[in-house]
Amino acid sequence: MSMKCELTGKAYQSGNNVSHAKNRTKRRFLPNLQNISFISEKLGKKIQLRVATSTIRTVEKKGGLDEFLINTSNTKLPPKALKIKKLIKAKSN
Numbered sequence: 001m002s003m004k005c006e007l008t009g010k011a012y013q014s015g016n017n018v019s020h021a022k023n024r025t026k027r028r029f030l031p032n033l034q035n036i037s038f039i040s041e042k043l044g045k046k047i048q049l050r051v052a053t054s055t056i057r058t059v060e061k062k063g064g065l066d067e068f069l070i071n072t073s074n075t076k077l078p079p080k081a082l083k084i085k086k087l088i089k090a091k092s093n
Contacts, residue, residue, distance in 0.1 A: 003033060005055050033051075038059065041064060042066050042092050070085065
């Protein structure tokens with residue numbers, strides 16, 4: 001399973017471990033991913049996603065999964081989130 005947030009697309013970042021002697025070796029900074037069920041009010045069901053904890057806070061701040069997806073531009077969303085957004089828009093019309 002890829003280490004990528006399914007709502008925002010946040011993935012790992014690369015950097016260096018730096019020792020006391022300033023030796024540098026490559027390392028990866030992994031996102032803090034959690035399996036969580038979001039409740040979609042417009043679809044009337046739970047949606048299980050693997051998202052970063054920072055994304056969970058953002059979704060809560062925006063007012064839920066439906067509001068987060070509707071107010072986020074399509075260019076910033078990965079394909080799985082776009083499918084959910086399309087379902088929500090079709091259900092609300």
